[in-house]
Amino acid sequence: LQKIFQKSLFTMSSYDLRLKDLDQVLESEVIDLSKLREFCFNGIPDVKGYRSLCWRLLLNYLPCDRNKWDEQLDHHRKLYQQWLDEILVTPGSFDNEECDHPLSEDPNSKWNTFFKDNQALTQIDKDVRRLHPELSFFQQATDYPLSNVVYSCGTKRLNRRVGMHFLNSANVVRKGLGIVKITPKAEQTSTSEFKPLEEGSEAHWEVVERILFVYCKLNPGQGYVQGMNEIIGPIYYCFATDPIIKMKEHAEADCFFVFTNLMSEIRDFFIKTLDETDTGIVNMMRKVTERLKENDPVVQSYLVKNEIYPQYYSFRWLTLLLSQEFSLPEVLRIWDSLFSDSQRFSFLIDICCAMIVLIRDQILAGDFSTIVKLLQNYPNVETRVILNKAAELSVKNRE
Structure with a gap:
């Protein structure tokens, strides 16, 4: 995943080659879904209706057989x-x-x-x-x-x-x-x-x-x-x-x-009655907390010390798939990765953890009200940086 999320400083020729690669995947009589996921995970080009088509495929509306x-x-x-x-x-x-x-x-x-x-x-x-x-x-x-x-x-x-x-x-x-x-x-x-x-x-x-x-x-x-x-x-x-x-x-x-x-x-x-189940939102928030503890125990301990509970911020992050934390163009880019990942909502947890780790200095310097405001109004951090960090954490946690 780290390799996939290397900084995208494409020249025009490399960008054209990237589009050609996607065309080859989509023009196959039977689309290789694993190849499509690998490509889209790094972001779907915002041209020629690629994203619209790829989302239809990634979310199982269109079959792989053209x-x-x-x-x-x-x-x-x-x-x-x-x-x-x-x-x-x-x-x-x-x-x-x-x-x-x-x-x-x-x-x-x-x-x-x-x-x-x-x-x-x-x-x-x-x-x-x-x-x-x-x-x-x-x-x-x-x-x-x-x-x-x-x-x-x-x-x-x-x-x-x-x-x-x-x-x-x-x-x-x-x-x-x-x-x-x-x-x-x-x-x-x-x-x-x-x-x-x-x-x-x-x-x-x-x-x-x-x-x-x-x-x-x-x-x-x-x-x-x-x-x-x-x-x-x-x-x-x-x-x-x-x-x-x-x-x-x-x-x-x-x-x-x-x-x-x-x-x-x-x-x-x-569904509120399913909050405490394995697939419920409470368990998802718990996973974010555990992932943060594994990757930055200092920040996690500081949040606990200041009584900053996950429901103050990660509830909305998870439930709405981060759609309220970023501008619409950024959300589209993030969802390219979420919909492409075979363990889709495992990567959502990695993104949430990355968002916290990337502002650790601001968190460690703040008190309760400052931290809550910071997490509920996430600062201007490049989407690319967040996704790179999330990919790094994902690789680390799968090793």
């Missing part, structure tokens, strides 16, 4: 559309409407389901409206709006079901394990920036809202949990900015399935 791609994509995109048709139903449009009305006490009433859905939808709506406010992207119109939604006179726009909200400019992430963080968000110039677009158009945040609502409906045992919006955001951004038009126009459906696959791997982080 001959099966068209069939796979066609099947899943049609399936997603079918789910939309079934889920985005407006009360009052049902058959036998006289038997089903808003005041019905029947637990099977579709109006009853509608009102219960709105409870989750209200939270989703709040969260997606403040997704990456430092970027204008999510407030911009998508080039591929869902026609039966944007031409429904608002009846199928999910945000119309919960009404307009005045959104607090802070993002609170908490799960019963103590204070995590209140992250100040970039100030908005006007609440109108949160409003849906006019008839015939929809903003990217509205598309993300729809994906999360469909996921919530299809996974009632888990439902929607705050923070999922931060996981889906980078995936959707990657797919919706794909320069390959035939991929970009299906960003919504493909994002849904890739997000679902990723959530199947990290879902236990979001």
Whole structure:
């Protein structure tokens, strides 16, 4: 891994050779996943839609056999559309409407389901409206709006079901394990920036809202949990900015399935009853602590002495895959490595440990409040430096 993460000072010719190597991997009739992982682990070139395609492969949406791609994509995109048709139903449009009305006490009433859905939808709506406010992207119109939604006179726009909200400019992430963080968000110039677009158009945040609502409906045992919006955001951004038009126009459906696959791997982080299990978030935080103790016992001892508990910082780092600690471009680069590593979330622990080790001097010079603020607002350290250090720790811990 250290070799993989050597400083990338590519000349133009070496960069072209790197692109050629990736093309050779992706153009194989049956893609060698181990070679793809090895390449992507060092960062996926941000050109020609490479990242969008590679993430589809690394997160098991596309099979390694290229001959099966068209069939796979066609099947899943049609399936997603079918789910939309079934889920985005407006009360009052049902058959036998006289038997089903808003005041019905029947637990099977579709109006009853509608009102219960709105409870989750209200939270989703709040969260997606403040997704990456430092970027204008999510407030911009998508080039591929869902026609039966944007031409429904608002009846199928999910945000119309919960009404307009005045959104607090802070993002609170908490799960019963103590204070995590209140992250100040970039100030908005006007609440109108949160409003849906006019008839015939929809903003990217509205598309993300729809994906999360469909996921919530299809996974009632888990439902929607705050923070999922931060996981889906980078995936959707990657797919919706794909320069390959035939991929970009299906960003919504493909994002849904890739997000679902990723959530199947990290879902236990979001389920409180599983906190103490081997795959739960408490155990993951414990692993970060153990890894730090192995690699820098002085810093670990100092954190314990000052009562700096993992839930003050590493809870959010782990649960949201570091998506709140870095800018979106940096997150995309970090996720290239996370999705490429065969022991994906073992490397996440290495990254978290590296982040602490790299600011050890500042930690050792601080008191409780200073250290907590430092860890909750991670300083400006180059992503490349962090990943290099994480790779170094990974090699050391596997020896």
